[in-house]
Amino acid sequence: MRLRRTVTTALGVGRQQGHAEVYRGVREVVNLIKKVRLEIAVNDEFVERTIEAIIKGARTGNIGDGKIFALDLPECVRIRTGERGNKAIG
Ligand SMILES: Nc1ncnc2c1ncn2[C@@H]1O[C@H](COP(=O)(O)OP(=O)(O)OP(=O)(O)O)[C@@H](O)[C@H]1O
Ligand SMILES: [Mg+2]
Numbered sequence: 001m002r003l004r005r006t007v008t009t010a011l012g013v014g015r016q017q018g019h020a021e022v023y024r025g026v027r028e029v030v031n032l033i034k035k036v037r038l039e040i041a042v043n044d045e046f047v048e049r050t051i052e053a054i055i056k057g058a059r060t061g062n063i064g065d066g067k068i069f070a071l072d073l074p075e076c077v078r079i080r081t082g083e084r085g086n087k088a089i090g
Contacts, residue, residue: 003050006039016063035066041073043086 011032
């Protein structure tokens with residue numbers, strides 16, 4: 001099954017606090033770097049598998065590979081059918 005997901009372009013900064021770039025002879029520190037934010041809602045039994053899949057796809061071993069934040073999701077509603085919870089997520 002292909003994972004349902006939302007992809008958003010984002011600006012962010014991690015531990016490295018950006019990097020320096022020279023533009024027309026002027027050195028500037030770029031604090032916010034273009035990132036991609038992925039949002040994936042899954043039922044409890046898929047959390048670990050989803051984390052593993054993201055790591056497999058995203059890990060290069062270099063700084064900036066990204067982070068995964070796992071959050072609780074109290075409710076989900078499929079508007080078309082009115083389904084809620086597990087049924088609505090899957
Ligand atoms: N604690 C945090 N809170 C919110 N956003 C974060 C946090 N840590 C990282 N991010 C976001 O994730 C992006 C990628 O983070 P990044 O992989 O550079 O993390 P890191 O902690 O600096 O680890 P590494 O040393 O591997 O680079 C950042 O640019 C930022 O947008
Ligand atoms: Mg970083």
